[in-house]
Amino acid sequence: MKTAIVNIGTIVTGDLKAPFAAGDAILMQEGRISAVGTLSSEQVSGADVVIDAAGTTAIPGLIDSHVHITFGDYTPRQRVVGYLESYVHGGTTTAITASEVHTPGRPKDPAGVKALALAARGCFLEYRPGGMRVHAGSVILEPGLTEADLDELVKAGVWLAKAGFGAFGSPFDYAPLMLAARERGMVTTMHTGGSSIPGSSGIWAEHVLKSNPTVSFHVNGGPVAMPEQGFARLVNESRIALQLCTAGNLRTALLTAKLLDEAGQPERLLIATDTPTGSGIMPLGMLYTISHLASLGHMPPEQAIAAATGNNATTYRLNNGFLKPGKDADVVLIDACAGGSQDDALSALRNGDVPAVAAVVSDGVPRFVGRSRNTPAGIRTVRVANTKLPRDFSGAATH
Structure with a gap:
């Protein structure tokens, strides 16, 4: 299965040494991340599922x-x-x-x-x-x-x-x-x-x-x-x-x-x-602790996210936790919550807010796209832009 995420606003890698990646897209194939940054039109059209991130922030699962x-x-x-x-x-x-x-x-x-x-x-x-x-x-x-x-x-x-x-x-x-x-x-x-x-x-x-x-x-x-x-x-x-x-x-x-x-x-x-x-x-416990460190501890939110992703992966010798080619394809899209005071997920974390979870992909498979049942909606509308499979992945969140 090939899954592409496009129109990402910010890519947080989970790596303390290089916490952000340039570009606006991630390509996943057979359970692994194959590309992070910029995708060609051929790469996007060749995906089985294309998720429009609508400017939200991508972080590792x-x-x-x-x-x-x-x-x-x-x-x-x-x-x-x-x-x-x-x-x-x-x-x-x-x-x-x-x-x-x-x-x-x-x-x-x-x-x-x-x-x-x-x-x-x-x-x-x-x-x-x-x-x-x-x-x-x-x-x-x-x-x-x-x-x-x-x-x-x-x-x-x-x-x-x-x-x-x-x-x-x-x-x-x-x-x-x-x-x-x-x-x-x-x-x-x-x-x-x-x-x-x-x-x-x-x-x-x-x-x-x-x-x-x-x-x-x-x-x-x-x-x-x-x-x-x-x-x-x-x-x-x-x-x-x-x-x-x-x-x-x-x-x-x-x-x-x-x-x-x-x-x-x-x-x-x-x-x-x-x-x-x-x-x-x-x-939402993981997100709460990230927000506590970013707001009360004044830790850069990308550093707090790394403590919940890449640091854990390195310590436990896992192949996920980083948005890098070759790593397991676990990706989460987060956003500032609708009705809040902030305009993006990282600013929301600095403010002490729990961000909206707009999509979760694990092992390269979209588990839900659009809205988590455990968070408010984001200010942006994340959606499945195209799918070649007999489901749209947007109905998994029940309310």
Whole structure:
């Protein structure tokens, strides 16, 4: 399938080093981006679907790197069906599991936690709710797991390991398994902050530094933040990626972003939601955190967008998150909301507004074009200008 987007007002690449791309068009073919910039008339006419962006802003599909999936598009924590598909209408095209810890009655023995990770991974290999790509299956580190167990999981395709909900006597006790997992090429993640569910404990900077995970999960609190002095320690004493979550402490989120900017290391900042949890379902959570950083933190909106796209992709070794040839064809069109005070999406974010989501394309397939059911309409009318397929893609948003 070939999909072309034309008449784009601004192309935000997701790359901190080159945040904008010249031109006004994107061409996608067989699930990958094949061209960004200017398209010939032959390239446009050869597309199966042509989307008229009407001057809106193109960004990479958002990557939520902290989603508490279980099985299927259902969360028992909030008893909601279809929340992942709803997140697509918030511009999120990729979700990364924060471990399947919310699975009711989850096993805690070594054989059980391995089986849970393998089953979750397998369930989402081909299942794409609403067009979302879900990276599932993160082994929850528990006492009794061995390096041989990690070898078995890696051989079977599990590449994520999570510390923070195991029955270890001290958070320091995670370190040997965490280090062993990283040695095997796994992306390791660690709960950071106060207790989030009954039975869990606070994990602070000294514990995170000892385990040296790839990512400090919800460093701003999930939902409770760690002691203040820990933020500077994680920034200055490690190269750990620091993840900010919508369902966390806003003040410490702004503090973390400020400290990383002052250290000249904005690439270490990641944005996620940490949902569904007790904080609920947040289809627009990624956009809210981007707007908070841009308005309250005075971060350039293109930098905040990179924290939600390219930074996540680089940290998790994914092929999406950037609007560049060769990358997975995940593109979102955003705009200022109708009736607001701003004239474009980036200005809206600086103003603290959530932008309108006008179209979402994932894997090169338009999932909806025209209007998200979760945002107000934009000030511009995005439409399918031409399609050779027996559908117009404009009716997916129901209200």
